[in-house]
Every structure is written in C-alpha cells, then in structure tokens.
Amino acid sequence: xxxxxxxxxxxxxxxRTRVILESGIGGAYHAVFKGRGMEFAxxxxxxxxxxxxxxxxxxxxxxxxxxxxxxxxxxxxTLLLVVDVSGSQAFGSRYLLKRDFAAELAAVLAFSAVFNHxxxxxxxxxxxIEGYVPPGRGRDHALRIVRDLLALDPRGRxxxxxxxxxxxxxxxxxxxxxxxxxxxxxxxxxxxxxxLRRRHDVIALHLTDPREDDFPDAGLVALVDPETGERVVVDxxxxxxxxxxxxxxxxxxxxxxxxxxxxxxxxxxxESYERPLAAFFKTRERRR
Numbered sequence: 001x002x003x004x005x006x007x008x009x010x011x012x013x014x015x016r017t018r019v020i021l022e023s024g025i026g027g028a029y030h031a032v033f034k035g036r037g038m039e040f041a042x043x044x045x046x047x048x049x050x051x052x053x054x055x056x057x058x059x060x061x062x063x064x065x066x067x068x069x070x071x072x073x074x075x076x077x078t079l080l081l082v083v084d085v086s087g088s089q090a091f092g093s094r095y096l097l098k099r100d101f102a103a104e105l106a107a108v109l110a111f112s113a114v115f116n117h118x119x120x121x122x123x124x125x126x127x128x129i130e131g132y133v134p135p136g137r138g139r140d141h142a143l144r145i146v147r148d149l150l151a152l153d154p155r156g157r158x159x160x161x162x163x164x165x166x167x168x169x170x171x172x173x174x175x176x177x178x179x180x181x182x183x184x185x186x187x188x189x190x191x192x193x194x195x196l197r198r199r200h201d202v203i204a205l206h207l208t209d210p211r212e213d214d215f216p217d218a219g220l221v222a223l224v225d226p227e228t229g230e231r232v233v234v235d236x237x238x239x240x241x242x243x244x245x246x247x248x249x250x251x252x253x254x255x256x257x258x259x260x261x262x263x264x265x266x267x268x269x270x271e272s273y274e275r276p277l278a279a280f281f282k283t284r285e286r287r288r
Contacts, residue, residue: 003223006150009100013146017107019272021115028281029112033077033177033201042070077118078135080172081106082164084182084207087157101269102181103149108277109179109250110142112213119176123171124149125164126156148176159186165196172200181205184253194260204257204264 046066059157061065113120122145237243265280
C-alpha cells in the first residue's frame, strides 16, 4: 500500500505531466520518434489542397472524378525506460532529489508514449535489476511505472549500468526506443551502450546536481559515497583537492556518448527540464 508521501508525489507528477504534454512535448515526441512506415488507410475524393501525387488513377478513371489514397503512420513503437534508482540518485543539494527528478522525466516520456499510442515499459536498476514493467499501453500502465518507480525501496546501492543495458537488449525483441535516465556514475558500460545503440534508438538523459560541479570552499568536510558507504575526510579549501571532488562521471560520460554515437541531454536538478527536452527533440527531428 502506498504511503501518503508517495501518493502525493504521484498525484503531483500526474498533474504536472498533463500540463507539460499540453505544452507540446507529446507532439515533439511523435515527430522525433517515427513509426515503421506508412500503411494504406482508405480511398477518398480529392479535395482542394490535397497532394496530387496521392491521386489513385485507377479509381479516378472508374469514378470519373479524382480520388486519392490516404495513408496513416504505422507506429507500433515500444519505448523502454531504463531508470537508475541507485544510492547516488538519492542526492540533491537544494532542489529535487535526482530520483524524484528522474521520476518526473520518466512520467513525461511514458505519457508521451501513451499519448501517441505507443507501448511503454521500464527497467529499474541499481547494481542489480530492481524491477521490470513489461511494455504495455494506456494511461493506467504509465501510472503503474511511475508508482513502481516512486514506491521502490532498492535492495542495491551501487550502479551497474552495463547490466541494465544488457537486460534491456534481452527484453527488447524488436527495434524500439531506449531512454536511459541516470547520473551515469557507473563504470565500464560503453560496450553495452554501443551494442544497444546498433539495434535500437537510444537516448541518454544525464542527470546532474549543481553541487557535483561546484563544491563549496568549506574546509574540512566528511564525504560519504552513497553507493559504497565509504567515508573520507578532505580539505575542500585546497585548490589541488577541488578537481578531485568533481565527479569523474561528469567528465567521462559525455565522451562515452560521443564514442557510441548516442544522443544525450544533460539535465540539472536546479533547472526545469521542459525547454531543454523540447529543444533536444527538435534538434533530433531536424537531423532526420
């Protein structure tokens, strides 16, 4: 049974997602993630403004007036959300926790898929697979993904991105869309990402927090790794220490995305994701 806080988060995300979809994100999703082709729908009379190239000359000859063939997009797409729920996702300096930020992003993408009659599923991972929601359609199915994501109490604390990507490869039998939402604090996932990219349309939503890139000059501080539990005391005021405090993942992840040719979007918990996400979709659409 959901506790009051989780229920409140689900309700808030549901309302916020509806507003975001109405702003045009759902249409941007449709434009950038194309279906498998066009299929014949019907023949109807030609109307001013119709493309003359679609005229069916055989039917036109029989009927004595112009008729056109009408086609509709054959989508039949599957979106798989691969969402990081490891210990580092519980970090948030002043704004949303990364985990709550990831839940909102997952909700927007899930409901965009539902809005476009696509299937959507989810893989929730830490250093193991914490949960799997097989792809399905409909609003209730999207809500189940959001509920499972927010209510989950992960067993693992570490991050195995490669394992999650290999799992996604196994469960996605046909070509589809894989959206990985993570801070990419794990290691050695480049090969798994490249293999997945060769078969599917893969995007990476890279979550960051301002404090990861701009650690305060706070003197002696005790740091605890949220994934391993390791504790270390450092002098944050020393110039030679500060570059070390900057997460290695923030440096390495963008290069990994470039080498594997995966489209990536960096998103900060300190900023709204709506405009960057819409711009990301538009950029991808222009390249296609």
